[in-house]
Amino acid sequence: MNKKGITIIYDLVFAFLILIIGISIIVTFIPYSSITLDRDYQSLDNILIWLDSNRVLASCIYTKDINRISYFLDNLLPNTGYCIKVYSLDWNLIWSYSSLLFNEKNTISSHPYFLSGFQGIPNPCIVILIISR
Amino acid sequence: MDQALEAAIAMSIFIIVFSLVIFTTSILCSSYINNQLYSIKNSLASIIASIILIQNGVSSNSWESYSLLIDYDFLDNISYYVNITCFSIKNGELLKLWSKSNGFIINDSVGEAYRFIILDNGNAIRLEVKVR
Numbered sequence: 001m002n003k004k005g006i007t008i009i010y011d012l013v014f015a016f017l018i019l020i021i022g023i024s025i026i027v028t029f030i031p032y033s034s035i036t037l038d039r040d041y042q043s044l045d046n047i048l049i050w051l052d053s054n055r056v057l058a059s060c061i062y063t064k065d066i067n068r069i070s071y072f073l074d075n076l077l078p079n080t081g082y083c084i085k086v087y088s089l090d091w092n093l094i095w096s097y098s099s100l101l102f103n104e105k106n107t108i109s110s111h112p113y114f115l116s117g118f119q120g121i122p123n124p125c126i127v128i129l130i131i132s133r
Numbered sequence: 134m135d136q137a138l139e140a141a142i143a144m145s146i147f148i149i150v151f152s153l154v155i156f157t158t159s160i161l162c163s164s165y166i167n168n169q170l171y172s173i174k175n176s177l178a179s180i181i182a183s184i185i186l187i188q189n190g191v192s193s194n195s196w197e198s199y200s201l202l203i204d205y206d207f208l209d210n211i212s213y214y215v216n217i218t219c220f221s222i223k224n225g226e227l228l229k230l231w232s233k234s235n236g237f238i239i240n241d242s243v244g245e246a247y248r249f250i251i252l253d254n255g256n257a258i259r260l261e262v263k264v265r
Contacts, residue, residue: 005139012143016150023158046249050257054222075227076220076249076259 045111047076048129052113061086061127062118066097073129074099081106081132089124103132174244178262181213182246185260193219193252201235214239214263221256230256239263 051057051072060069073082081101086094098104110130117123189195201215216234220227248260 005135005143008139009143009146012146013150016147016154020150020154020157023154024161044247044249046251046257050249050251051222053251053255056222056225059225072227075229 044077044109044129044131045113047073048111048113048127052115057113057127058115058118061115061125062123064095070097070099077131083107083130083132085128085130087126087128089126091126094125101132102130106133107131108133171243174264175246176244177211178213178244178246178264181208181215181264182248182260182262185215185217185262186248186250191250191253193254193256196252196258197231199233201233212237212239212265214261216261218259218261219252219256220259239265241265 048057051060056068056072059065060072069084073084079101081099081103083096083098083102083104085096088094107130110128113127113129115125115127185199189199196217196219199217201217214235214237216232218232219230221230222228244264246262248258250258250260252258
């Protein structure tokens with residue numbers, strides 16, 4: 001086999017490699033822009049509002065009562081993966097909890113909620129409820 | 134002989150790589166179509182949930198007396214499951230006050246929509262719609 005033949009084979013391999021990568025990128029990127037919308041779980045931010053209006057959310061968040069918050073969310077979001085993240089105002093993560101069904105690579109919705117403090121003591125933080133498919 | 138060997142190798146490489154390209158493309162395309170189908174069904178579930186939400190608003194009486202009879206032309210040939218659950222919190226405990234569904238349980242749903250509504254009496258409603 002002469003040198004020209006080997007060059008042609010390498011060219012072919014290289015060309016198809018570029019083709020595979022190109023098609024993979026194009027086909028992968030086009031659909032996802034249209035499907036990862038916050039569509040399925042509209043108005044779930046009401047969960048945080050409702051829990052807060054019943055004085056449950058602040059007590060769970062500030063005392064880091066994971067059992068209690070997971071009890072409420074397991075009942076309100078059955079068969080759904082969720083994650084609670086609590087941030088300080090300068091966006092430092094204070095703590096977080098993920099349910100067993102939560103899949104970080106497949107999140108579909110997130111809802112931030114602002115808490116000002118607990119039992120009259122100002123201690124603002126941001127609670128984010130993230131839901132996965 | 135050399136040229137024949139080169140042609141054979143080039144052709145076999147071409148066939149292998151072409152098959153790989155077709156295989157990859159078909160997987161990605163089927164994934165795309167599935168996602169679009171999910172998207173359409175999710176939208177349908179969302180429309181059903183929105184219709185029920187518009188019909189009842191935040192009135193607790195309306196939700197309690199609501200009968201799950203939806204009869205629209207666009208829902209012909211579509212299986213859907215609607216479940217409404219009313220929750221309350223008393224003394225820090227979550228209470229399930231009542232639950233109603235249209236009876237057609239769908240385990241292998243394609244589209245889903247959820248709504249969580251705070252009612253005028255302080256209770257909350259979880260509305261779940263599944264479409265196949």
